[in-house]
Amino acid sequence: MSRRSALRLAGTGGLVTAGGALLSGGQAQHAAATGIADLAPPTYAPSGRRPRHRRATWSQQFQPGHGWTAAGAGTASADTGDTSVFVRGTQSVRVTTTGTGKQSYVRRLGGTATSLTGKAIRLVFRVDDVTHLSKLSFYLGTGSLANHFLWQFHTHSATAANYVQSGEWVTVHLQWADVAAAAGTYSLSSTGVPSTTTGFTDMSFAVYDNAGGPVTYRLQAVELIPDTTSVFPKGVVSVTFDDSHTSVYGLARPVMDAYGFAGTVYNIADAIGTGGYLALDQMRSLQDFSGWEMAGHAYASSAHTASYSALTAKQVDDDLRTLREWLVGNGFTSEHFAYPHGAFQKTTDGVPVDQIASRHFTTARSIVSETIESFAPAMPYRLKALTGVNDGSGIGGTALSGLTAAGGRLDRCAHNGDWLILCLHRVVDGTPTASTEIGKAGLGTLMKAIADRGIPVVTVAEAMQYYT
Incomplete structure (x- = not known):
């Protein structure tokens, strides 16, 4: 059995084929992975078209x-x-909380008035152990923060993938x-437009633990950088x-074709051509005639x-390697990837999944949406x-009506500028x-709402080309 048709599963001592059949340890050669240094070089490394670092216009x-x-x-x-x-x-700010759920902060009051017109805030920080982390906020204002705007940019989850993870510097x-x-x-x-974007003298980086124990956090940088509005x-x-x-080919494509919009499909390679999934000729048609991007989601x-x-580092690396080989071998040159279930935590042997993904792809998409x-x-x-x-109704998720309503994400995108x-x-x-x-009708409503606001639609690959 080739590497393309099998995947080692952690803790089984065997292999699971693309169809799900388990092979015994005697039928499979198991090699433990201890980290990225032990992994073989990727067959197709990213081309290097990664986003360039945005230089700060102001930096602390x-x-x-x-x-x-x-x-x-x-x-x-x-x-x-x-x-x-x-x-x-040569240093950063280190703070340890009380473990009582009350606000801890690092702040500056009464500074030189600063404009954030056409700007975004960049934060660089680290939480040593997120076990007792509750939420992270940032305040910007005047009058010792009597007047302020609040960003609630991270609420920690005990179950879902978290943007902020233990011991990692996060931007x-x-x-x-x-x-x-x-x-x-x-x-x-x-529609979510702030009453002012200039004259700010006060900034505060705030951390709350969950009242179950203390948290140690470190703040390295607060900076201003140009925002998306300079391009879009x-x-x-x-x-x-x-x-x-x-259904992407049969139902989504006709709706989006009507507006000249192209999408990005994150594909599971070994599902292609099986019941309910895209066929290769449909993928090629989407790419060649409607400008869609055929990206990766998993091989097996x-x-x-x-x-x-839930896998080891080698299992993840093998799946990513085989996925990239499959995409390139079938004429799909996208270097972009989406994590299965949005999960980019560490593998079972302690290697960050996003670090492994960076060996094979230029970006990797999660389903984190706090900002x-x-x-x-x-x-x-x-x-x-x-x-x-x-x-739908009563099925959870993100209600389309909220997305398209006044002050919803589409309005905020159109009036403030971001990459939604x-x-x-x-x-x-x-x-x-x-x-x-x-629903097909709901997708039509969504596309019309985007078009009515004059928001351009681009594939992930096209978006990245603007900053590489």
């Missing part, structure tokens, strides 16, 4: 004399010049489209479809079902996407019965 990197303070009822201890762990310069971009609330003299319009004044949307369902259906975080993606992405191997968009990535799955010619389905 928390080097000696930075003048910010660490305090709050939730702060137990702090060192504003910690030299033990840092990723820039987050905060855009005007993501403002969660306004206070004092500041306000947000019905009304923002931009990418419409993506996971899992290779044949068994790997997709298990999720990469919407930016140009260039803060972390291209954790692209954010809004998933579960549907026009939508993750869809199956299209049905009727009423959806699951959050992974959207």
